[in-house]
Amino acid sequence: MKKPPYFKTSLAVIAVFILLLVMKSYSTAPTNQQNAATKQNSTTTQVEKTEDSLVEDKRVYEGHDGNKVKHVYITVFDQNRVPDNDISFYELNESYKEYSNLDDGPKLNILFETGTDKGPEKSGFIDLGKSSPNASIELRGRSSRLEAQKSYKIRLSDNGGLWYGQTVLNLNKHADDVTRVRNKLAFDFFKEIPDLISLRTDFVQLHVKDMTNPNAGDEFVDYGLYTHVEQLNEKALAARGLNPDGHLYKAENFEFYRYHDQLKLSDDPTYDKKTFESVLKISGSEQHEELLTMLDDVNDMSKPFNEVFSKYFNEENYLTWLAVNVMFGNYDTMSTNYYLYSPLNSEKWYFIPWDFDKALGRDAERTDDFPSWHLGLQRYWGTVLHKRYLRDPQNVEKLSKKIDELTAIINEESMAKKIDEYRPIVKPYTLRNPDLKYLGIEASEFDSSYNKLKTVATRYQALYKESLQFPMPIFLHYQRENNQDVFKWETSHDLQEDTLTYHLQISTEPTFQSTILDIKDVKKFSYETDILKPGRYYWRVLVKDEEGHTQIPFDYYKDNARIIHWGVQEIIVAKGASS
Structure with a gap:
């Protein structure tokens, strides 16, 4: 069969087209290689950028x-x-x-x-x-x-x-x-x-x-x-491959408030280093602009918190620091006993742990009463940064996940291994003078007290999970205004979003054996009364959720016998006091 003439022409066109494609591929190959090289260089540049993770040289x-x-x-x-x-x-x-x-x-x-x-x-x-x-x-x-x-x-x-x-x-x-x-x-x-x-x-x-x-x-x-x-x-920073310059502060009495009267720039005419260090002890640069800028933003409630947090903090470092304090029961960390570190040329601030002698079972050795909020998530609610972060249920879930993750490292087996390594050193020294002379327990009780370290982290994890069911503590505030005594308190928060009720009590004794005012379901967050007569009064607000979990305030009163009454605020009404 004779093929039509246009078919031969088509074959010729196709052949020419293929030849052109081959030639183009050769001519464009260097460009493609350049593109690949450019892409590789771009990737390399990204890798070489400073990471915001805190990584120490082990x-x-x-x-x-x-x-x-x-x-x-x-x-x-x-x-x-x-x-x-x-x-x-x-x-x-x-x-x-x-x-x-x-x-x-x-x-x-x-x-x-x-x-x-x-x-x-x-x-x-x-x-x-x-x-x-x-x-x-x-x-x-x-x-x-x-x-x-x-x-x-x-x-x-x-x-x-x-x-x-x-x-x-x-x-x-x-x-x-x-x-x-x-x-x-x-x-x-x-x-x-x-x-x-x-x-x-x-x-x-x-x-x-x-x-x-x-x-x-x-x-x-x-x-x-x-x-x-x-x-x-x-x-110490340089030995760990970290920038030794920059900012390093030790928390002395610091809850991430702005502290305008204490924390000032070093060139401020009213700047006083000793006053500054009553809040944050300076261990690095005395140029405080970056610190104060961060605190301004953390305390600016108009700014979306997630944006503020991601700008200034590394979440893995923050969660890990929170998690180890929870797992070790370190109750003395709400406003002290940690460092804040920010390397030079970085906006990030990192938490570095410090001082754990009040952790790992120390609470169980105390002879005085101890509030339950000290050992759970609630102890961090009095700090601005922690309060804003933990208000989000997803962030609490992240913390719980981090605690679970760290149990691969902190567990009863690893605890036992470490304390068994220490025992041959510690026990002989502790049970002989001069240390024996001042030991707070009988020598025969040392082993039983020491062995409790094995399970202490397990106990704190259980306490943490239990604490998630309770409302958050609040702060109390009393003032006299317009010929009335005004009792105010913060709004509590419940992670399960339960409806909360507030129970106001005023008494003439810190044990509340009797009360002069007792209102179980206050509808707002303040209460006004006629002016109290001169004398000493004690008041508290108990917060309860739908399941009956009750929380006390952060406030406390220490009496002349040095007994601490947790959740109680003392009021002294002087004679002749007026509004």
Whole structure:
């Protein structure tokens, strides 16, 4: 059959078209390769951008044996040898009575040496004939300074060398911790947890030669077992591969409010560093613009919180910090005992844990009454940032998920492993003088108290889950205005969105055995009464959800017998008081 002429033409056209395509592919190949290279470079650039995750270089812990007792020997010089030592070591230990702020307290110049249990030995520290100081010693700890056995901070001078790469020793006695290991246990776990940084900890036996005491001999005196925790400073940050510059603050009495009267720029004519540090202790840059900008935005209720949070905080770091505090039952973290860190050239702020001697079962050893909100989610409700974040049920779910995730690291088996490693060190020291003399329990009870550490995290996880069923605590406010006494309180919050009722009580006694006003279902968040007669009054508001879960306020009253009445506010109406 004869093919039509147009078919041959079509074949020719197709052949030419294919040839053109092949030629085009060769001509465009370099362009495609350039595009691929450009895309690869773009990807590489994205990878090289600074991540906002907090990642520490774990190599800092390699070769560090924190379970081996280190021996520290200090010689406290008298004024004859060191003129600046114008007080005795005894007076240093008693100086807390005179100095309410430890930063203003006295220091003594000392000779710092290391060695073995046999005595000091040359170990890299400059030998000045043992007659010249190479360090200073001072008291440390806000509450521990009141204990019979003091805790100390030792600062090595330039001629004092480095102690395992560190210039500061924080020697904690932890006299109210019968196990002696709670703080160390926490930081040893942090070394294994992502999105947090830890600090190196060591067991230290302290030996003191007190030349300021004329009745003391020329021998070193055993001061017992201490635990050292690495000072968080520029050296510690750099050792972990983190930017040593930037901002580092330690929370002293800080709940993320703006604190306009205390927190000011350093070039403000009314700026006072001591006032500033009553809220946040400055451990880094004294340029506070970034901090104050962040606090302005956190306290600006007109700004969407999720946008503010994502701008200034890393959620994984934040959730991990919250989770470990919940799992360890660290009730002393609502306004203190943590650091805020922001690297140079970054808007992000990171939480770094600090001080866990009040955690891991310390609440169970207390002899006084303890409010339930201290051990659950509620303890964070008094802090602006936490309150805004946890108001969202999805964020609470994220926290619960993070706690579940961390049980792969923090569990009864891992707890048992760590405390069993510590026991051969801690028990002999604790059950002999000088530590035995001040131990808060009978020596025969040590093992049972120590073994409770194994299950303590399990207990706190159960308490956390239980706390989710309860309403949030509130703050109370009383004032006299327009010839009336006005009682106001905050709105509570329920994670299950149950309807809440408020029960107002006013009494002349903090135990509320009898009341002068008792209203079970107040419809608003304030109540006005006629002016009360002069005297002392106590009031509270009990919050109840639909399931009967009752919550008390954050407020408390301590009576003359030092008994704390939780959830109660005292009112003193003076004679002749008016509006």
